[in-house]
Amino acid sequence: MESPRSSRLSFYDSGSVIPSPIEGRKCGIAINVPKELRPSISLTLAGVYLPLFDNESLAYSQWPPCGPGHYELFLACNGISERRTITVLPTHFEEEDFNLVFQELTDILPAMLTNRLIACGAQISPPPARDQMSIEEEEFVKLRDAIMGTKERLGMMQILAILQRDCVKILIPKLEVRSVERVRRPDISRLPQAMSMPGNVLSSSRLYQMYDTTVDQSFEAYENRLVKAYALALRSRLSRLQARLKSMTPPPAMATDVDNLANEFHLAYMRATFLREIRNASITSVRITMVLLKNPAYRAVLQGYLGLSQQAAVNFEEPALTAPLNNFPYLYQRWAGLKLLNALLQVCSEKGYRCTNHHWVRSFNKNTTIQVMNDGRPAVQLWSDRAGLLVSYVPWSPLGAAAVGAPHAPTGVAIFLEAPGQIGKAMLFDPKYWVDAKPLPENTAKPVKRKTKKTIADEYNRKRSALDPLQTDVNEILQFKQQIRGIENASEIIYSSIMYPGLRKPVTNDIEALPAHPCDGESLHKTLVELLRRLIP
Structure with a gap:
């Protein structure tokens, strides 16, 4: 959001004016008020006071690093007030990516997951057929x-x-302490308590105050x-x-x-x-x-x-969808995890697995609800008589038990393959929104007057090639794998990956970076299906 011409607030970075703050980066906030009024400046961001600084030319503050979203910036200064809604956009995602994530989470993925679960034998209501009106x-x-x-x-x-x-009202009983002359319905069970009140016993047979039962009207x-x-x-x-x-x-x-x-x-x-x-x-x-x-x-x-x-509908119950831009990092990671579940259900359906548990998916009458649970239980489980194998889709975090009970369920996923009497196997998938962005490689291609699909794809890949998973995320997975090696009968990890908005590449000898681009969801689905077909018997 650009600063309006009459605005007293503007943003700058490295000495240059910028239209709005950049995701994940600090920037300066220039405050254009007369010098004599600067001592009375108050600047808040989402209700939090920002530090103020002053020099000869202007007053200024600092915008803190923050994720994408809409933020309320309020300036007050001796009768001057200005309220601005500042929009911070994702750096490594286009507007089309944001729209696709929202659309798939609210409509496309819930219906697809429901149909695939039904194909695996789950007893839930099918999504409704659409008429000529849009959703x-x-x-x-x-x-x-x-x-x-x-x-x-x-x-x-x-x-x-x-x-x-x-409207209807009900009477709710309550206790009040009153003088004995005003008591109408004394609560005899409270007599010992009344007698223990200091100064309340006037004589052996008389109290000053007593508990009285009254009622209040309530809605x-x-x-x-x-x-x-x-x-x-x-x-x-x-x-x-x-x-x-x-x-x-x-x-x-x-x-x-x-x-x-x-x-x-x-x-x-x-x-x-x-x-x-x-x-x-x-x-x-x-x-x-x-x-x-x-x-x-x-x-x-x-x-x-x-x-x-x-x-008759399929709903994805996710409170974060009410403010999609502010919650986009979480929604992107949840979207990647559900794309993985969609691919898993397709592969299991092809191989003859039957659904034995769909904890996240519940059906009541004609309504089906998909709700992410953070209770440590598998979201979906499927069994194969042919392979004698139980496949479980489980929310997972490299932080382990510390993440259970958090406001959001972990966006990482562990797919367990368990056979009776054998050591289980596990595949780890950890979707990540935040990445390590390196300087873009120099574009040596000649400028073109008209862009073609090839030139657009080349530019797209050039931008993605500068992205790598954060080293802290890689270290968390490595540390998790190291910890479970010493646990007796722990599942053997046969595959681990980080799903992110970059290109497919090996990160370490046993961790792969998988591209998860919302605008290229078909490629992600194809990659996941091929991978799971190879790893699931």
């Missing part, structure tokens, strides 16, 4: 009908307004929790649809309609103040109550919630 158009129509309503059913906009005026009724769960689900799906549309180039015409719908629904949600009083909005299972059946507004919520959760 985004289908989602928009469903969300619009759920929020704005139809001729047959109330929408959440109307429902929230109705329930704000008259924490099950029906209200269902309303909030439904509203939050709609907001989450709207947010993901907005992010998906913004990633398209150019954004489709309906992007404006989606933004307007999201804004209107946000206002309606904020006006429904009773929702703020509901702290627990989790619904583990839907139960039918008389309020849900008899009250038209609550009945519409029940029908909408069931309809939303029972639509």
Whole structure:
């Protein structure tokens, strides 16, 4: 994002003005305010105060190294204020790469994984057949009908307004300490506690204060929790649809309609103040109550919630998708791991393996959900009677047990091959976003007036050839392999690799660097399939 002409903030690197910060690098922030006002400057980045410096010519600060994403930069100075949203783009990825990762994670890969699991015998719901509308158009129509309503059913906009005026309340008992003259329902079980209060015993038969049982009105009724769960689900799906549309180039015409719908629904949600009083909005299972059946507004919520959760679809549940640019390093690594799972399922299907466990993939009615778990259990397991072999796809990190329990499951993958009574074998794949970028080799080719596919490919490979895996990542794998060599009955590692946005090359004698380019996903799939066909019996 370039600095607007009227902006008091600009960025510079090595003495030259740059349009925006560069991923992973520090840069200077020039602050253009009168010299006499500089002592009152305050500059925050995402709410964190940045250090300020001053010289004769200008005031300045320093932008810290950070990953890709949108960052809020706020300047305040004696009545002067400026708020800027700064966009930092990935250095080694094109916009097309970012869009492809988002599209594959939200739609293509979940459907492909579901179909391949079904081919291996998994008992899950197949993905739905598409009609003439695009995926985004289908989602928009469903969300619009759920929020704005139809001729047959109330929408959440109307429902929230109705329930704000008259919603279900429940009575919650609570204890209060009152003088004995005001006690109406004393709690006799608390008598010893009341007698132990200092100065509370006036005589052998009289207390000054006693515990009284009272009630408070609360909005924490099950029906209200269902309303909030439904509203939050709609907001989450709207947010993901907005992010998906913004990633398209150019954004489709309906992007404006989606933004307007999201804004209107946000206002309606904020006006429904009773929702703020509901702290627990989790619904583990839907139960039918008389309020849900008899009250038209609550009945519409029940029908909408069931309809939303029972639509025939395959969803990849990943919170990082709500802010895809800020979470792009993690999403890229997760994308590479799921591409590996897709290749593994294809190879196992070809060799006659049958799915015995699909822990990450769950089906309820017509809805299939893929959710990455960080519980140490295999994501998918497949068995072959012919080979007498169990193949397991397991989240893995070279840091070992230290990574289990982290907010995100490890993006690395270990594929285990286990046969009864034999030492197991393992293949290690470690996707990495961050790389060691060396200076680009000099381009000795003559300049061309018109680019061809060959010249574009040559330039692409020239840029990728300057990328290497970080040495720290290589050392982590080497250290992990060294550690397990001393463990009795540990699996034998027959292959290890780092998946990264560079070119295929050997890193050490037993670690290979595999190219994982989103814009060339077919080549990655072909490479992985050939590799797994060779290593899996």
